[in-house]
Amino acid sequence: MQARILRPMSAKPFPRISVKPSSAGSGVWCDEPVAAGCTVLEFDGAVRTTPARYSVQVGADAHIHPDDSAVMTQDPSRFRWRFLNHSCAPTCRVEGRRLVALRDLAAGEELTFDYNATEWSMAEPFTCLCGACGGSVVRGFAHLDAVARAQRSGWIAEHLLERMAHADA
Template identity: 40%
Template structure:
């Protein structure tokens, strides 16, 4: 387990996840996201603008990745408790200690570098996670409250 500023990266059942170490009220800023700017998505990047992704820079020891780039362990959920706005994560609802921090990948990613089948188990699960590009109009509307600005702008253009 690695800890940093109220968060911990833990490994359970062979998978890493980011958990809160204290209470966070709804709407509170959780943490910022930094990294190397790239135009292409990768497995570990996060899209922060139209054609702008933040990725993990190379050449870092595993400890630094877990301490400085701990955001990379924020997993997907179709019923997330966090959202990315700009280059920071915010709590969508109250988060308790040891609760996993999750966000809906299709709320930021136009097209996933590595699509996958979701295993979140929520009743509203989207199934195959490929990116916002592949969502129906109804699914895009469900994502609207948590969309990153670059995808919200696209959605607003489509519905004018």
């Protein structure tokens, strides 16, 4: 399988963030305020054509993966994006390989995104504990009904919108 290592695309400094323990195991928080629309971080890693537990879908057939050694050692200083928790009421969205604030965030807010709005069909579905949805099973966009898709209209990833457009054509 071909794997390509990506480097950050912009030299602009990102806000300071921290990986900390959470009720979900670990999570990522911003350490300083972030304005709506600002990039919080860029997803780095190897792009593969298939999903796995810690991958994030960034294109029609593109899934970005953390390095396996970082996952095995649970090293919180590398691929910090893999500690981002899912939420059905997220604070951020994924645009290409960037995590972007959906609204103004205060220092100390948890950074989350909606896995249902990036993944077409998840490798490892799980029951959501976000508190906003009453415990739905997160399985990916393919498994959402029209109402659940419409609720996510503000943060659906571009590659899912394109896939929907082709399905409607």
